[in-house]
Amino acid sequence: MKATIRSVAQEAGVSTTTVSKVINHTGSISEQTRKNVLAAMKKLNYSPDVAAASLRGKRTKAFGLLVPDISNPFYAEVARSIEDRSHDFGYNVMMCNTDNDAEKEKNYLSLLTSQRIDGLVVASAFRSPDLLEEMLDKGFPMVLIASEIPKLSVNTVTVDDYKGGYLATSHLLSLGHKKIAIIIENVRSNAARLAAFKEAMQEADLPIPDGFIVKTEAAIQKGYESGKKILSMKEGPTAIFACNDLLAAGVLQAAKEVGLNIPQDLSVVGFDNTVLSTTTSPMLTTISQPIKLMGAKAVDLLIEEMKQEKGNKERLLLSPELIIRQSTASISI
Template identity: 40%
Template sequence: MSTIKDVAVRAGVSYTTVSHVVNNSRPVSDDKRVRVLAAIAELNYVPSAVARSLKAQATATIGLLVPNNTNPYFAEIARGIEGYFRRHGYCVFLCNSDNDVATQREYLRVLHEKRIDGLIVASAGDDEHASYALSHAGVPVVIVDRPIAGLPADLVQIDHEAGAALATRYLVDLGHTRIGCIAGPATTAVSAMRVAGFRLAMAERGLEVPPGAVVEGDFSSPGGYAAASILFDGIAPSAIFAGNDLMGIGALRAAAERGIRVPADCSIVGFDDVELSRYVYPSLSTVGQAILRLGEMAARTLLDRIDGTVTGPVRKHMIEPRLVVRESSAPPGIPFFTTHDSKQ
């Protein structure tokens, strides 16, 4: 691999002259510039990004920490973030904590050592160490989707409680009164907010939430399958609100295995509107959010801090949820209420 000194020898100039040409840091005569550029091309010289970043005190790299990169929701968020930063000359280091707090701590340490310019975090769960580490990260931080208690950082998220309430009211207004809820892990604030929205809407409509109507899952399809199986064998709901689309898809499988027709015997509504929810059968009604735009908003919020466009108090961007009605929900006893996306 060629070095800056190799280029200097080939061009017949000092290596500091090569540095000035590469970094455009000082005027260089046209003759020398042409010779340097020719030498760079001949030797396939690639400037050291590390050396340049040390000089500029910036690396043009962003850290992105997600709890589960196999979850389509976080994959779509990451795509929005990566695409936005790529268009603005940054690269993104993606780290997957696998919903493990200890792994999250290790990645926070590693990302700090990489001298990133900023960090976007979707937390694996409540963790006092994460709050402390991010508060002392020394770079701008944006939290997406999952708030971290005690951390003074910009936050971009959907209104989880309002979205869950929206889905539940919709099911009640269809005529369902025996409604089950598949919650996410009790350790996540997102799950707690979505369950709170479910309970709020049930109370607003004068409906009780009987024992056994809320079953904890883990935001995965197997977790949704297991939780729905408990609901079907227990309260036998005519409708289920699932705390995310993957658990809703798992519930569809559990219903099919029991010969429970969706939506004639049981309506199912998810949360997130991941792309996959459009292509399962029946297609999954859900509480949606523009996930790519959510990622882009998080990226834009961070870049505003990095380049100094925004200073001062932290900001909270709350995205209003929308209801996306598809084939998996209908009034009790009706096979299909709609066969097309209907957004409310």
């Protein structure tokens, strides 16, 4: 049976009034009592029926935002764009950092719903889509940004990752590079970028040697480690496509450490066009995602759904753009 506020009170050994105070952050209760109630809520998998409260018009003027890693400049800029647009409509944003961890996702979703948020923006692949599906089934306003969950009928704002991957690879091919490696994060968006990379290489009738495709996590250190691994190969690449700017920054570090000059000895392309791409040395050639527009469109869709102006779900696919800077050049003969 579904947990109730009464069963939570019984589990925690307190009154239903005390549970209500914890949920709504009202009244005066001890820190230990608050912890006991939260532990009981977690044990019983209890969360208030925020969908019903929202549909009854009890607005809190707050949105929830789930991101996988706020230290990644891409998600930091996404969060800022969402916050700016939400402020235009008079809404605050409560952000949670999930680390792509299923348990954290579950806990933060419970926390946000207990705060009776009016809508939710999910900027991660989300390991437990069934939890989101339950909220959607109740009519809760939600939008995905920079990620897709195919099984869900939900508003989505993404960039054309396949086109971005193809632009990056084609740029390197146009400079005469034939030995091109790729470093990707193991997420759905990067799968599309990898598919585009393979397609462009196949069209150019070029092989992809073993070891030229490296999967890792999105971090500068991981880009550095992956770059060192690729560049230590006997027949290494003359160019590397790193599927986000963090990985690309790490590759630049690795190249310099092994004595390679960028772009004379090695060309590097990133993806995202975050502020990081203009702070590296040399500045990074990258694929630009329209981050500000993505955030604004996500909030607009959320507002429209709350107003019940549109019954159907939208999938907005925005176009990326190649930004050429100093990290790529024609191959030296």
